[in-house]
Amino acid sequence: MTEVLTVLTTTDSAAKAGELARSAVEARVAACAQVSGPVTSVYRWEGAVENAQEWQVLFKTARARYEALEAHLRAHHDYDTPEIIATPVVRGDAGYLAWVERETAG
Numbered sequence: 001m002t003e004v005l006t007v008l009t010t011t012d013s014a015a016k017a018g019e020l021a022r023s024a025v026e027a028r029v030a031a032c033a034q035v036s037g038p039v040t041s042v043y044r045w046e047g048a049v050e051n052a053q054e055w056q057v058l059f060k061t062a063r064a065r066y067e068a069l070e071a072h073l074r075a076h077h078d079y080d081t082p083e084i085i086a087t088p089v090v091r092g093d094a095g096y097l098a099w100v101e102r103e104t105a106g
Contacts, residue, residue: 003063004089004100009073009082010041010054016078017055023076029069030059031103063088065104 007030011017014037021033037055044050061069066086073084089097 004097005061005063005066005086006089007059007061007069007084007086009057009084012054014055017057020076021057024059024069024072027072028104029065029072030061031100033057033059060100062101062104
């Protein structure tokens with residue numbers, strides 16, 4: 001079975017989320033990306049509890065391309081400490097998972 005991850009990040013505008021999604025797919029570090037939002041994020045930052053409106057970007061990538069995707073997000077993200085969380089896909093349509101692998105082939 002192919003090894004695919006979903007990778008989540010957030011940013012503070014729809015335009016920034018769209019640019020992260022597009023640039024990752026263009027760089028072939030993600031096969032696709034979905035932007036959703038706004039979502040309300042509540043978090044502690046530098047000693048204070050913050051409340052912010054953010055947009056989520058969910059990337060699909062091959063496990064072998066994770067490091068490249070993470071590096072891409074760090075280079076293109078404007079947060080000091082961006083949320084970058086990877087979750088393994090444990091099951092999925094074989095054709096879809098193979099497509100993710102093909103589209104992210106380095």
